[in-house]
Amino acid sequence: MSITLINAQSKNKMLDSILQLRELANDDSTPLNDKVKLAKKSYELSKKIKIDSTILKSGRDLSYMYVINGDFENYKFYNHKNLKLATKLKDTLSLANINQHLAYYHYNNSHNDSAYYYYYNSLKLYTYLKNLPVQVDILYSMANMQEYEKDYAGSEKNAIEALKLLNQLPETNDNLISLRAFNNLLAVISERLERREEAIEYYNKTIEISKKIDNSKYYYLESLNNLAYTIEGQGDLERAFKIYNEVANEPQLIKFEPELYVLAIGNVARLKFRLDQSKALEAKEILFDALKITDSLDDTINEMGIYGFLADIYDKTNKKDSALYYSKKLLEYARITNSNTERLQALKLLGQLEIGEKGVEFLNEHIRLSDSLLNNERKARDKFTRIEFETDQIIAEKDQISKERLIFLLSSIGLLVAAILIYIIISQRAKNKQLRFNQMQQEANEEIYNLMIAQQSNIEEGRTHEKKRISKELHDGVLGKLFGTRLNLDTLNLMATPEAMKSREKYIHGLKSIEEEIRKISHDLSNDFVSDSNFVDIMTALIETQSQAYNLNYSFDNDSLIDWEELPNKTKIHIYRMLQETLQNIYKHANANKVKISFKLKNDVILMTIEDDGDGFNVTKARKGIGLKNIDSRVKEIGGIATVFSEINVGTKFEISIPQAN
Amino acid sequence: MMQELKILMVDDHPMIIEGYQNTLLATKKENQKLSIDIAHDCDMAFELIKKASINQESLFDICFFDISLPISKDGLITSGEDLAKLTREYLPNAKVVILTMFNESYRILNIIKEINPEGLLIKSDLTSSELAEAFQHILVDPPYYSSTVSNFLKTTISHDIYLDEINRKILHLLSQGIKTKSLRDYIDLSMSAIEKRKKHLKDLFLVEDGKDETLLNEARSKGFL
Numbered sequence: 001m002s003i004t005l006i007n008a009q010s011k012n013k014m015l016d017s018i019l020q021l022r023e024l025a026n027d028d029s030t031p032l033n034d035k036v037k038l039a040k041k042s043y044e045l046s047k048k049i050k051i052d053s054t055i056l057k058s059g060r061d062l063s064y065m066y067v068i069n070g071d072f073e074n075y076k077f078y079n080h081k082n083l084k085l086a087t088k089l090k091d092t093l094s095l096a097n098i099n100q101h102l103a104y105y106h107y108n109n110s111h112n113d114s115a116y117y118y119y120y121n122s123l124k125l126y127t128y129l130k131n132l133p134v135q136v137d138i139l140y141s142m143a144n145m146q147e148y149e150k151d152y153a154g155s156e157k158n159a160i161e162a163l164k165l166l167n168q169l170p171e172t173n174d175n176l177i178s179l180r181a182f183n184n185l186l187a188v189i190s191e192r193l194e195r196r197e198e199a200i201e202y203y204n205k206t207i208e209i210s211k212k213i214d215n216s217k218y219y220y221l222e223s224l225n226n227l228a229y230t231i232e233g234q235g236d237l238e239r240a241f242k243i244y245n246e247v248a249n250e251p252q253l254i255k256f257e258p259e260l261y262v263l264a265i266g267n268v269a270r271l272k273f274r275l276d277q278s279k280a281l282e283a284k285e286i287l288f289d290a291l292k293i294t295d296s297l298d299d300t301i302n303e304m305g306i307y308g309f310l311a312d313i314y315d316k317t318n319k320k321d322s323a324l325y326y327s328k329k330l331l332e333y334a335r336i337t338n339s340n341t342e343r344l345q346a347l348k349l350l351g352q353l354e355i356g357e358k359g360v361e362f363l364n365e366h367i368r369l370s371d372s373l374l375n376n377e378r379k380a381r382d383k384f385t386r387i388e389f390e391t392d393q394i395i396a397e398k399d400q401i402s403k404e405r406l407i408f409l410l411s412s413i414g415l416l417v418a419a420i421l422i423y424i425i426i427s428q429r430a431k432n433k434q435l436r437f438n439q440m441q442q443e444a445n446e447e448i449y450n451l452m453i454a455q456q457s458n459i460e461e462g463r464t465h466e467k468k469r470i471s472k473e474l475h476d477g478v479l480g481k482l483f484g485t486r487l488n489l490d491t492l493n494l495m496a497t498p499e500a501m502k503s504r505e506k507y508i509h510g511l512k513s514i515e516e517e518i519r520k521i522s523h524d525l526s527n528d529f530v531s532d533s534n535f536v537d538i539m540t541a542l543i544e545t546q547s548q549a550y551n552l553n554y555s556f557d558n559d560s561l562i563d564w565e566e567l568p569n570k571t572k573i574h575i576y577r578m579l580q581e582t583l584q585n586i587y588k589h590a591n592a593n594k595v596k597i598s599f600k601l602k603n604d605v606i607l608m609t610i611e612d613d614g615d616g617f618n619v620t621k622a623r624k625g626i627g628l629k630n631i632d633s634r635v636k637e638i639g640g641i642a643t644v645f646s647e648i649n650v651g652t653k654f655e656i657s658i659p660q661a662n
Numbered sequence: 663m664m665q666e667l668k669i670l671m672v673d674d675h676p677m678i679i680e681g682y683q684n685t686l687l688a689t690k691k692e693n694q695k696l697s698i699d700i701a702h703d704c705d706m707a708f709e710l711i712k713k714a715s716i717n718q719e720s721l722f723d724i725c726f727f728d729i730s731l732p733i734s735k736d737g738l739i740t741s742g743e744d745l746a747k748l749t750r751e752y753l754p755n756a757k758v759v760i761l762t763m764f765n766e767s768y769r770i771l772n773i774i775k776e777i778n779p780e781g782l783l784i785k786s787d788l789t790s791s792e793l794a795e796a797f798q799h800i801l802v803d804p805p806y807y808s809s810t811v812s813n814f815l816k817t818t819i820s821h822d823i824y825l826d827e828i829n830r831k832i833l834h835l836l837s838q839g840i841k842t843k844s845l846r847d848y849i850d851l852s853m854s855a856i857e858k859r860k861k862h863l864k865d866l867f868l869v870e871d872g873k874d875e876t877l878l879n880e881a882r883s884k885g886f887l
Contacts, residue, residue, distance in 0.1 A: 475730070476674075479763055479785075480673075480674070480675040480678060480763065483785045484677030484678035484679075484680065485681075486681075487678065487681030487789075487793070488677065488680060490790035490791075491688050493790075494688060494790070507677075510677065
């Protein structure tokens with residue numbers, strides 16, 4: 001569990017130890033075995049701190065340690081792990097390198113298809129990274145594999161590609177060696193395709209290049225030997241023989257390049273015999289010498305070649321037994337080294353040399369082998385092209401898939417965003433609508449309250465006025481009279497004369513009239529001289545002032561059954577405004593003298609009628625003015641119905657029915 | 663020695679004048695002879711005052727004025743107060759007695775300030791004996807104020823609060839139920855000036871809750887209303 005709880009400090013410590021381990025592992029003085037152990041340790045630590053790039057680096061170090069240690073299975077195992085990680089990290093450089101390693105692994109195990117596949121991948125990545133030297137190396141491996149598999153066209157193409165790259169690189173010793181190698185390869189291919197002139201041209205180039213290479217003797221001689229072989233193929237045996245001799249006679253060659261020496265003297269011996277069959281003995285002597293050297297060198301390839309030459313010489317000098325012996329040796333070695341050309345040669349010879357069934361068997365085998373080789377060749381020729389094609393196709397498919405995914409992702413996101421936006425807009429609209437509605441309601445309420453307050457203050461004014469009047473009446477009238485009466489009675493109280501009594505009676509009688517007066521005032525008070533402000537008052541006030549301003553006679557009739565208090569303020573304010581607007585319209589357009597306004601209740605519907613005796617208009621023709629439109633929209637708002645009746649010179653009648661329960 | 667007294671009585675209620683006459687006649691001293699002129703409105707009263715002033719013979723010794731009277735036809739004389747002022751001008755030796763139904767401190771103080779009458783009687787307090795006493799008192803040793811008036815004066819003086827005429831008027835109008843916004847119709851001041859004065863009044867009367875009602879209660883308890 002401590003792994004998951006690693007804190008930053010111990011992480012740093014671990015990183016330090018990883019770096020230390022790496023350094024130790026890469027130290028040249030560390031023994032190979034320890035190198036692997038150290039690399040492995042650093043890899044395990046890297047896995048603990050869970051940093052992918054660190055794991056990858058350690059993994060690559062480790063796989064490298066395995067390959068230099070010859071542990072190819074672990075080499076492959078860790079490279080596959082590294083490949084996954086690098087793909088995840090999209091680390092192109094590592095990917096290129098790991099592909100190269102995997103190619104190397106397969107190449108080493110003769111899985112040429114897989115090797116080619118990884119090389120091709122690696123090449124593409126290095127091309128992307130513009131690493132020319134590594135591209136050249138990879139192209140060399142690829143071209144060689146193709147040449148081996150007899151895909152000459154493919155090999156040639158890759159080799160020429162490599163030459164183009166090499167041209168861009170400086171002329172260092174290493175690059176010269178590569179240049180020579182590619183020219184040599186092209187020469188070999190030309191040779192195989194029997195384009196000998198071309199092959200000679202390439203070989204001459206390799207000879208020229210070899211001269212520029214440091215310690216170039218071997219390269220030079222080998223190229224000469226190859227050139228001679230081609231010339232021999234052309235039929236110019238004399239010249240070939242001369243060149244073979246030149247190679248073979250190079251002093252000290254036997255010491256520093258014994259294999260080349262064996263090859264050269266073998267060729268000298270062969271040509272000696274070909275030029276002059278009487279020199280078979282000399283040739284054989286040389287070949288036996290060569291055999292001795294190959295024995296000591298354990299050089300199977302050259303040994304096999306020499307068996308071939310010997311078999312040929314014995315066959316041609318009619319020494320059947322020896323020919324048979326060397327043919328069998330040749331076949332044996334060819335089988336060991338898997339050298340098909342030599343096998344075919346041996347089978348052919350044996351077929352000719354053995355009599356009877358045995359010979360037929362060898363010939364049959366020869367036919368089978370050559371057929372299968374031809375077949376394989378045909379198959380192999382297109383194999384690499386196919387691998388390239390398939391690799392490209394896979395990449396293209398991947399690209400396509402990722403492209404499609406991207407498009408899908410983008411369009412999904414787009415759709416989602418659009419949906420969210422639409423949702424927001426719709427909900428916002430709904431909210432706004434609700435808000436507007438509330439606001440309108442609020443405004444209507446405010447308006448009606450304002451009207452009511454205005455009306456209220458009118459009433460208040462009236463009330464104050466009335467109060468003053470009553471107070472004055474009490475003060476001036478009743479109080480004065482009472483005071484007078486009291487004062488007089490007070491005075492008369494002091495007298496006991498009959499006149500005084502008479503006078504008193506007069507004042508007591510006067511109290512009666514005061515009583516009457518008080519009763520009158522009391523009646524005035526109890527009679528609610530101003531009622532509370534209500535909608536009808538508000539409308540009355542409106543009609544009154546408008547009619548006065550517009551010089552109209554009016555009649556206003558309100559059905560007392562209508563419960564105005566129960567009606568929503570919104571409806572009331574619309575009614576008020578409609579009344580106001582209609583009156584205004586009548587004043588502006590109708591030329592009326594009289595207007596009749598009435599509210600009646602019928603089946604829970606308030607019927608508002610406004611009628612004038614003005615000019616009237618043609619209802620069907622009249623274009624709706626702002627006033628009429630306003631009335632329309634107000635009626636709609638409160639769910640009512642408006643009807644206009646009008647007759648020219650008679651008048652106009654508006655009927656607006658408003659449901660009481662809204 | 664006979665003392666002949668010429669008297670003017672102005673009141674729009676004949677019954678009240680009758681009462682005055684009866685009382686005074688019934689309670690006059692033996693040596694006093696009363697000759698009483700009466701008027702029921704401002705015009706009539708002013709006529710009498712003017713006539714007396716021109717004649718110089720029949721000068722009024724004492725004039726009784728009611729406050730609320732039908733105003734003169736030309737609208738210049740609106741009340742007993744105006745008449746009293748005119749009397750001071752035309753008949754400087756006449757003693758002025760104001761009889762009024764009004765018993766609010768503002769009105770009373772105002773009358774004293776404007777007219778400084780020799781007698782100030784509040785009708786609601788008045789009995790025939792008091793009237794008789796007041797009459798005799800004023801003749802000898804003016805002024806004579808009704809008990810209500812005396813009380814007002816006492817309480818007002820006992821407080822340190824001094825109110826100028828406008829402030830007293832504001833208090834008075836408010837106590838009449840006049841709204842602040844309507845005060846401008848009665849006082850020749852801007853709204854903000856009125857508000858300032860109201861604020862000042864509330865500070866003076868230590869009104870903490872800022873209500874007009876409290877202000878009026880305080881003013882009333884201190885005798886300003």
